[in-house]
Structure formats: structure tokens, C-alpha cells
Amino acid sequence: MKLLEYEAKEVFRGFGIPVPRGKVAESVEEAIRVAEMIGGQVVIKAQVPVGGRGKAGGILLAETPEKAGEAAARLLASGVRGIKVRRVLVEERLKIEKELYLGFTVDRRYRTYVILASCEGGVDIEEVASRTPEKIIKQYVDPIEGFRPYHARWVARRLGFSGGLMMKLSEIAMRLYNLGVEADAEILEINPLALVGEDFVAADARLNIDDNALFRHGNLLQSYGGGELEGLSEVEREARRLGLTYVELDGDIGIIGNGAGLTMATLDTVTLYGGRPRNFLDLGGGAPPERVEQAVTFLLNDKRIKVLLVNILGGITRCDEIAKGIVNARLKAGVTKPIVVRLSGTNEEEGIRILREGGMEVMGTMEEAAERSVLLAGGR
Amino acid sequence: MKLLEYEAKEVFRGFGIPVPRGKVAESVEEAIRVAEMIGGQVVIKAQVPVGGRGKAGGILLAETPEKAGEAAARLLASGVRGIKVRRVLVEERLKIEKELYLGFTVDRRYRTYVILASCEGGVDIEEVASRTPEKIIKQYVDPIEGFRPYHARWVARRLGFSGGLMMKLSEIAMRLYNLGVEADAEILEINPLALVGEDFVAADARLNIDDNALFRHGNLLQSYGGGELEGLSEVEREARRLGLTYVELDGDIGIIGNGAGLTMATLDTVTLYGGRPRNFLDLGGGAPPERVEQAVTFLLNDKRIKVLLVNILGGITRCDEIAKGIVNARLKAGVTKPIVVRLSGTNEEEGIRILREGGMEVMGTMEEAAERSVLLAGGR
Amino acid sequence: MVRFVDKGTRVLVQGITGTQGRFHTRLMLEYGTKIVAGVTPGRGRGEVEGVPVFDTVFEALEEADPEASIMFVPAPQAKEAALEAIEAGLNPIVIITEGVPIKDSIEIIARARRRGITIIGPNTPGIIRVGECKLGIMPSGVFRKGRVGIVSRSGTLTYEVAAQITRAGLGESTCIGIGGDPVVGLDFVDVLRCFQEDGETEAVVLIGEIGGDAEERAAAFISEGGFTKPTVAYIAGRTAIPGRRMGHAGAIVEGNMGTAEGKMEALRSAGVHVGSLPGEVAKALKRMMG
């Protein structure tokens, strides 16, 4: 789950990480009120779940509350990278002396968390990492010992700070880690972490929570995550509502597979044969027939799809039941676009018989099925 | 810090350990109201910080609210083991099918926590341990791995439970451990843990918190611990108010030492020479002169003391300053009872000179000082 | 340990009384896996498919002496179940469970490592030593005893490739799913090391996907001469959009890291034959193995 900036900052506050004074606004009037409350210069930031907002014109400055209102109006009327802006965050403008980067993420190789820090904040950190890797400090965390205050001080020292600033910075790094672990963060970034006078302030905030861990974060689920939907198209929202693992693409061949790897391979194969997949839809391993039926129905109703390719490797699941699901879906949907199926597993023959009788084309391999779909969709 | 039963049960509730319905009462009227609220038979338990209340008549049964009032009146008018009863806990009477013991404590040898469990609950667990050690289940906790749900289930299984009861019992053991660790408990006991129908209920509760850890338990300090004072005499309360490490005894020789070991050794030596120490008063290692003065003044004012013995091994501390402290205390107190001093450390000679001039008897060794004190107090 | 498991391995099934646990216990027993005990807390003293069920792993250990574990425990309970198995010294521990929080996987793996225990998974189809035993959920019908080792981050895609290898008249020695999550117990390099030592494995198929750098590290390991047997790879996810998740948490392209093209290129540079289609894998193997 991706939190919007203002949501992440709320969470930051709860963990004692300093953030600028400010408040989210959903209307021009609200934005003016917040700007008045803050006083002085303010920043107005579009709350959309994409990176690079600054470059895309999603961050504006204003000298007065009136101008803040104008800026908010401009942002609320427009979109950033194609996503409509529903909320803006109005914040005090910081007198930044230095911009740092502080991040928390998972390191797959070492199977642990890593704290990342750099004196090159405020810019794309991946660029810093590839251009000047020596400017990134990585503190790997022993999962059993944890990231401890002295590790945090060590990070702050290596960033070149000493005395009171070192203590303050290490305190923030410590809280970042605590937040990351307690909230099951996958990615947690403060970029930039601004040095303002003698204090550090999280000028921006990024927080992605491990979806698999949401079962223990009912409070976060309840309060946040609405912004995540804003980045989705209509059809993706519908898929999410149905609980389908779906990613929209811009082609015309609808694809259903079971298992992420197999589904990706199906997309790749279709692409290789010159076709253009409309989507990725993974039913998961061992999907029951009802699930298959639901997914087929969902894609049949997508008008941009010309051909539907279903690639199910049942394995232990019964193919005859899955076949019935597909046939039923088509009957109920009343849509006649072609469906190419590849089905394998227990009771395979019976399944293929049912599909053929139902008017489906059944292929023996993924490659054949992909090739046939591309042909039916009009070829390359 | 020792919590009273009703305080410990409040803490238990916060950690999800089931306790009987009930409430503390400070008056007969209150006790009647609680008994009415509970309905049916109730137990009235004197809230005093001592063990063996049952045998000492501190726990009474009542069939009706009126009788509960009478029982409360009886307890509130009396004392248990010499301690005045200021509060009673009025609780529902449980239909106990089985009494278990569940405890959490520190094992000095293995330097870790240990969970103790037994099917012989409701009795003195030390007696069970010495009579039938095989009836005590000990689960030592690896401090890094922690006590985990499966350890708790293993304890419950070894107590002979299975199915739903095993799950419930292990849940309570788990919570007991969590409470113990989070509250920095030194000793935490549920004795008995009562099986009532298909549920376990903590019929009694004991919770002693590590005094050294109180700095991180401001909430507990604020709410609880008042009962601890109730077990103290007037003079002990005064000592505590002054922040002195003091234990009252029933002799007539007042004793001040620095360092627990040295002070205990001073008491032992006095006793060995036939004297009777009035107290244990440890100034701690490296006590400053003001502290010495304060302690001397405190004991000089104790009318039961005939002779005062001060045994200071200054080591690095300056003896002349300590000597001045003792002389000053005596002057200010205006009490003329004899003071025998043994003083050793930096500037020893000067210190001894000051003491002798101030009318103190100064001895070269602890033994001589003890012997002299006993003689002055009237010998054996 | 080269083999992880074999015909003699005494296996414990954690979460044996659930639907999945029961179902796959039957299939594993049918395949010849020596399942000696099951565990479900609170459900002890029963049996499943003739296998005695205990409340705790410690009890199962005392009564049935298992050596390895396979877990069908729901994700919220997976961590504690794995730690119990680790404390009991079971090795390997195969975690079939999908949806285990990354934080829990990190802890499980760290604690297992301190004890020298191998974690396979989470989110894995498991391991099958063809013709001997299966600690997993893969359809055994797609395998036939042979000399190709398979190591994969995927589930169904592995069955697809295995079926083609079998159909091509070759056959498999051992097939290991390392799991589709970002954090898993084994990585490609660990498994390649084992296959290098394994006399029964003549060639290896590596099935990767977008996300992370496990494939790149495998390529580096091969380049450095750590693994020398003929290798064919297939990488899924060339059509993926950076930043979008494809199916499971592992399959995500982060920034310009972990693209399918990058992985394919790294493997090709290491001398690995990389198939563009799953079907090419078996063909390439056939050519290589003569």
C-alpha cells in the first residue's frame, strides 16, 4: 500500500519524525485557510501517488494566502502525469540549508533491512547511487540485533555530522527504522531531509507498506491508502474491487493465467509473436473454477479486448470444472469475442471436450495459444 | 516495587489475563455496593503487602452484600500480620475446578527469565518445589529468542492440557511472559490460576517490579505502589522519604555503613559480639559528606538507639570531609548518645583528628568498632 | 547439504489439518514422501491420512523424530510456526505459505541461518526429488526421473517447463522452487552450488523473473566458474511496466533494476542459453545433452 505524502507525514508525526507545519486541503478555500494559519510563504504540493511531482509541475510556491489559493486552484483543476489532483498539501516553506537523503528498504540479497543515507538529498537517489555510489551510506541491519542507537549515530557520523546535530540526525534515523519495522514498510524515504537552522525536518515523505502485512495494520488500512486508488484507471479499480490481481496495459489481447510467472510468460509470448496484451491477470496457483469464471467475465466485458487468451496450468486442479467455468462465463456475458484456451492438468481431456463444445479454441501449448490469439486479434 | 493484589490485577487486565469480577473498596459501604454489583457469593480480601493472608484471616467469604459489609468491616478494623488493612478487594466467588500455579521470575544462575508452572496451585509453591520437584515445570527463556507461543503451548501440554484448554492456558502463559518482560517484573505469580468451567482465571496475583527499571514505568509508579508503604513502619517511611536505603531491626545499636556488603558485615559483626543492631543503613559506595551527615542525623533522632556505629570505608573519598559531616550532624541534632566511628581512606589521619576533637570514639578496625559499640550499648 | 531431502527423510507437516495441508499430505504420501508427523496447535492427538497429529513440534520431535518440515500454515501464523521448527532443529523447512510479511521472512531466515538451517520459500511450490520424495505442491505427473535440475522463482511456470522437458524425453533430477517473494531462504546461487555437487544432475534450468538481482548474481557466479554444468534459463516479465507489480510481491521492476532484458543479457554473457519462449528450454537442453 502506497501512502500519499500527507498520509506518510501523519505517520511520521506519530513516530516523532519532524515534518513541516502544514495540512492537506481539498478545496481552494481550505488551502487559503491553511496558508493563513501557517503565515508567510507556503508550498502547495499535489497529492498524487507518483514520483517526480516537482518536474511535472505538481509543486508550487506562494507568497500570500491569496496566491496559495490560486496555486491550489491550478493544481486541483489539473492532473499530474495523467492523475487527477484531489488534494493538495499546504506547508510552510522551509529555509533549507542542506538537503540529505534518508531511506529504509529491504535488501533482497542480504535478506534484511538496510538504512540508506546520503548528503545528496533532494535529487533522484538512484541517480546518485549509479553516478557516485561512494556518496551513499548503507547500514545493513542484523535482523536479530536490530538497528540500534549506536548504528544511527554511526550513520550520522559518516554523513559528517558531530555534536548536537549528530545526535538529532541519529535520533531521526532511529525513528525512521522503528517506523519502518513497526509499520512493515517496504520502502520508506525522506528525500529531502532538510537541515533548517539547527534542526532536521522531513520535507518529503514516502511510505509503502508491505501488502502482505496489512492484516496487522488495521488502523493504517482504515485511515490511509485511498490515494492509491487515485493512480488507477476505471478498469483497474473494478479489478481491485473484485479482488483480482490485475495490471492494465494498452493492447487488445486479454490474458488470464494462473501464477505470476506463467502469466508473465504468457504476456511475453504474445508480445514475442507480435501481439499486444491488454492486461496482466493472475488467478494465483490452484484457482478454483468460480475464480476463473469471474476473471473471464471481467475481461469479456472490456471493450478494448478483441481476443481472450486463457492459459491455465491446473496441475492438481480439475480441468473439467475449470472448463465449465469458462463456458459459463461466456454464456452469461453474452459476448461473442473469441476465446483461446490452453488448459492442462487433471481430467484434461474432459475439460478440452467441454471447451470445444462451448465454441472455444483449445491449444496444446502456451506458444500455440499465444500465436493463435495474435492471429485472431489481427496479427502484427 | 511490590504491587497490591488489586493493583496487580488491574495490570493483568491490561495484558488480557482474565481476573475475577470485582473491585477494591476502602469502606464498608463501598464493599456492600461492590458485592451488590457482583451479586451472589463474594470473597473479601485484605489488601496488604504480605503473603499467607488466607492463613492469617485476611480472606473472608460472604453469601450476601450485608455479610460482605460485615466481613469488610471486620478486615478494615483489624490488621493482617501487624499491617493495618486500608482496602479490601471484593470479588465474585469462583467455582474452581482445579488450581494451577503459573509464575515468571528471574533465574540468577542462567541469567534469564524462567516460566514456572505446576498443577499444584493454591499452595506455597516453594513447598511444592522442595517436596515434589517433578511437579514444577520450568521453561527457561532464551533471552534473544524470547518465550514464544509454542513454548507456551509446550508448557500447557506438559501440564496435561490439550485442545481448547491447552490453547487458552498457553495464551495466558504467553501474556504472563509479555507482562513480565514489558513491566520489568522481578516476580510475577498467578497462584492459583483457577480453572472455572472452560476458562482460566487469575484468582490471585503477585507482581514485583524491578526498582532499577522504574525510570521507564512512570505510569505504574504514578498509579501504584502506595500499598508498599503500608508494610513499612513510621521510621522506615521517613527513611524512604529521605531516600535512605534503610531496613528496621529491633535492636539498640544504630548502624551506618557504605556499601551493602560492608554494612551487612558490620551488622553481622555487632551481632557476633553480642550486640543487637537497630537497623541496616547503607549509604552506597562513595557517599558524599552531606549524605553521611543526613544519615547520622536520622539515626541520632531514633530514640530506640543507644549507640551509633558508623563504618565508612572511604577509599577514594576524602575522610576529613566525612568526619566534618559526622561532627556537624551531632552538633545540630543536639543529642549526646555515643558515636563510634571507623573511618578509612584518603586523608584518614585528618579525619580521625576531627572526629576525636568532636568527641567521637574512633576505632581502627570494624571489629574493634563493633566490640566497642556493643560494650557502650550495655553488652550482651 | 547437496540434496536437502531424499527418500529416507522423515518429514513433519505443519498445518496438517487445514484443507491444503490435508490434501497435499495425501499427495506427498502417495508420491512416497516419508511423512511421520503433523502439527496443528490445539488439534493434537488426532490423525490425518494415518499420520499422527501433535499440538507442538517439540512433541512431534519426541514421538516421531522428524528431520524436515513442510509448512501449510496461514500467513499470520507462519513466523511462529517456522521459529518452532527452527528451534526443533528441523532442516530443511519448506514454507509453502503465500503472503508471509517480508518482516517475518527476514526474521525466519536470520534465525534459521544462525542454526545452519535451510529455509525453502516462503511462497514456493517446494522441492521434489523426482522418484524419491516431494515436499511440495507441484503436480508430480509433470516430472519423470532424469538428469535435469530445475531451480525457479515461479510455480506454474515451472510445471510448464518441467512438463516440456519430460515430454522431450529428458527428465528431472531435483526441482526446487526458491519462492516468489522478495525475501526467500535460498537464492539461485545457493541452489547452483548444490547442483554443481550433485552427481545426478547433468544440466540445469534456471527460471527467473523480473525484480531483484538474483538472476544477475547467478550469472556472475557462473561467470566466475562457480557453476560449470550446461544451463538454460528462461526469464518471465519482459512485458512488465516498471513500478507495477506483476502478481506477487517479488515481481516488480524497481527503477531500472531487475528488468527481464538486463537479466537475460547477464545470463547470456555468462554463457547461459536463454530461451525467448518457455518451449525453447527443452529444445535447447536436448541439444546440449545430446
Place this chain on the structure above:
Amino acid sequence: MVRFVDKGTRVLVQGITGTQGRFHTRLMLEYGTKIVAGVTPGRGRGEVEGVPVFDTVFEALEEADPEASIMFVPAPQAKEAALEAIEAGLNPIVIITEGVPIKDSIEIIARARRRGITIIGPNTPGIIRVGECKLGIMPSGVFRKGRVGIVSRSGTLTYEVAAQITRAGLGESTCIGIGGDPVVGLDFVDVLRCFQEDGETEAVVLIGEIGGDAEERAAAFISEGGFTKPTVAYIAGRTAIPGRRMGHAGAIVEGNMGTAEGKMEALRSAGVHVGSLPGEVAKALKRMMG
């Protein structure tokens, strides 16, 4: 390790900028202890008594290469300071700090053990290798180089006994305070084992007190032949009341466990001479050592 520390041991002082830290750094330096660095977070880049001060132990490690640590850190910070020293591999770590919560001591000791590191304390006067070096707060004037080893749970009582031994014309080899808390890093048995191997120690004084069973275990160890040198013991707390704490958390008789009489009896049965008065210790030693 028999000696724990010696003349060459490079020592780090944690909490060097506090009153106690500064004061005892000076005294230790005067005694000849090779203090190479100090640490106080946020106070780095300064010096104390000519010793460079760092913000972190890692920095001190890089710059000054200490081997052992002595801590004067306030109790609330003691755990983290100790864990930092443990992670840096310093050994031994002497924790002078009084008032460390038991929970923290348990964690410190458990983590140190995994790394094979000795914790002396908490709540200890430290260790002195007479005439060579001192990692502690004991008044060095009471010691004189000799052949008596002292191991004690007490502070000032130890100085008392040491002074008498010195006055009797004997002298000390090494004196170790194991600490007065219920949970400490070393127990009597650990130290007796070291003294048994220590060629410079001819006889040993064991100073115990009420509470726990460390003295009983020492007695058992001696009975079993684990320690064979002449031993004299003194146990404080015969006048103690069960359930009442005498001064520090360690000195409490729980139930009928840990009484002074019980400990004295156990030691006597093991052939140890137990003095009734502190003054008897030196006399008994003199008799034994001729």
C-alpha cells in the same frame, strides 16, 4: 582467558565525560592502565586527561584500536552502550554502572555470550590486576602485589578485606568484583576456574553475601575438585531478614533460599575456611600460606 586484562590491554572508557568517568579515568591512568580512547555520544572530538573522546565505539575502534571496555554510563543508557561494545568485539566489558534493570543485564549478557565476550558486572567495582592495571573504581592503595586472588560480590567489603590482607604482609594477584546485582556476567565458578589456571594466584578469597545460590554453586564446584587452591570465604548478611532487601537488589533472602548460614555451611563442607569476621580472613590466609 585466564587473565581478562593485563598491562598491555588497550582500554576504552565509555561514558568518559561524566564526573565518575573523568575521575576514574585519571586514577586508572595513574595506576598504569593503558586507556586509549573514550566514548560519549555527542561529545566526540574532545579529550579527557589526554585521552581522545569519540562519538561512537566504532570510531574509537578505527582510530585507537581498544580491546576492552569499562563503562561509567548512566543506567538508562547502559544497555545500548554495552551492546555497542559487544558489537565492536571489546572483551572484557566492565560495567561499573549501578542500577541497571535486570532485563537489560539479561540481554547484555546473552548477547555477549553469543560472541564469547566476558561481562564483568554490572554494579561492580571492576577488576584490578595488582601492579599492572585497573579497570575499576577500587582504591588502589589497599592492594599490594602478592599471591592472593579475590573474588567478591561486594564493593567496600572487598576493600576492607584486601586492606587486611595487605596489612598482614600478604598481597593480591588479581581482585575481581563480579557485581552485586542478581544477574551479573561472571559468577564465582567462572572466576575460580580462572584462578585455578592462574600461576600467579596461590590462594583465593571468596566474598559472598545473602541471596541467590552463587556461593553454593562455588562450594559444589570446589567439592567436585574443580578448584583446588586454598580458599577462605566470608559471607555477609547473617543478620538479614528473609524477604527484606539489604542495600542492593542482589542481597535478599528469598523464601528459605540463599541464607548466609546455608552458604557458609556449603562452603565449609567443601573444605573452605569460612571466617565469621572479616578480620579472620587475612589470619586464616596467613596460616594457610605459611
